[in-house]
Amino acid sequence: MIETVNLRKEFGEKVAVDGLNLSIPGGRVTGLLGLNGAGKTTTIKILATLLRQTSGTVSVGGLDPVRQPHAVRKRINLIAGGERMVYARMTGRENLWYFGQLYDIPTKVLKPRIGQLLELVGLTHAAGTRVEQYSRGMTQRLSIARGLINDPDYLLLDEPTLGLDAPIARDLRKVVAGLAEQGKGVLLTSHYLAEVEQLCEHVYVIGDGRHLAAGSPAELMAQTGRHRTVRITVTNLSPQIEAAALAFDSRVRLAPGGVVELNHPDDLTGALTTTIIESGGALGGLEIVEPSLEDAILALSDRSLKVVA
Known part of the structure; x- marks a missing residue:
């Protein structure tokens, strides 16, 4: 599983993450919720090795992201709905091929996987089209395929359905649920709370980088008298x-x-x-x-x- 102990991140005098203890086991979708500025994206970027914590520890399947970042990156992937994570001047297929090469995926595995992922996100027809000609929704769908290219053990989803049409968002939720059933660990942040209620067995709620509550969606509502x-x-x-x-x-x-x-x-x-x-x-x-x-x-x-x- 992914575990954090007393995780803290400071940006100068600003404390973005303040003593978080999280557990993201395999075989489950875990939610990370809070208002804007709560520290969700900062936490995910630390887990994804994009930021280094100020103090505290992180373990990703027994690996230390600070001391073993390359080994950690082989086991995780990140899909962020608010950021473009593919190259505009490449085609959809070229993007997936490029990222597959970065993960040293063998050609005999990579070629059929690219086709499967393009079909999964509904972009088979646009595989040879440059991304700069894609709509926002198409670009996000390609980002989802990129996030699955290395068949990660842990998937970090930061607003993954942002900008997606309802049918594509629904299909992505089915994919995420299926990945958890296969034993993968998934961490999800989303402002679409119906999505969280549908997918997440366990949810952490944070505010100003601090732990506020944890439990199933039903348990959280009960805790607040809702x-x-x-x-x-x-x-x-x-x-x-x-x-x-x-x-x-x-x-x-x-x-x-x-x-x-x-x-x-x-x-x-x-x-x-x-x-x-x-x-x-x-x-x-x-x-x-x-x-x-x-x-x-x-x-x-x-x-x-x-x-x-």
Whole structure:
């Protein structure tokens, strides 16, 4: 696995990463989430040997990226959605051939792999076209193929679906899930939190380079008290109905517009509705809002800011 212990990175007086302990095992997609400036990209660049940490240790499959960078690079690859990672004046096929040569992949292995990867990302038809003529989405798809050219043990994904059309992004998620099933370790950062919920079994949340929380998406939402919210619109809300609703559970609150809200870990929709009707209430609407990972991250980040303040 990839492990970091007390990882720290300073840029002058700015501390970008502050004491992170991470574990990215094989066979799992691990998420790294946080608001902009939290330290996600800096962390990934350290793991990818593009930056050297100020202090702390990193182990990639038992290898030290500082002392053994070339050995580490053979076992990892990086796909960054916000950066161009291919050469514009080369064709798609030439790019993959070039990067394959850098990894010393034998020709008999490299040639069929290039064809397979071009097909995987839907660029077989544009294999002989210069990248400068590609659209942004096509360029990103080629970057994905480049990131898989060495069949890495560990894949570092920094906003990998940025700029991709929905069908291509969906196909990439299937590829990532398949890689984890094959035993590869994947670290994912993404602002598309539905993507994270779909792919990640375990998520680290960081803020200002520090660890805030860790767990499955469901566990993170539970940690922040984010549960299903029921909103019932009562067309004839009266003091009697209000009293009955508030007595039903201490978490019930009254919102403007005759709305009765309940945020609770259990599904009490039916029981609360029955209470309101038996108290003489007439229902004008019912809305159930599921908790979101975005809400949990915002809550965790807000708590962190309050602690610092």
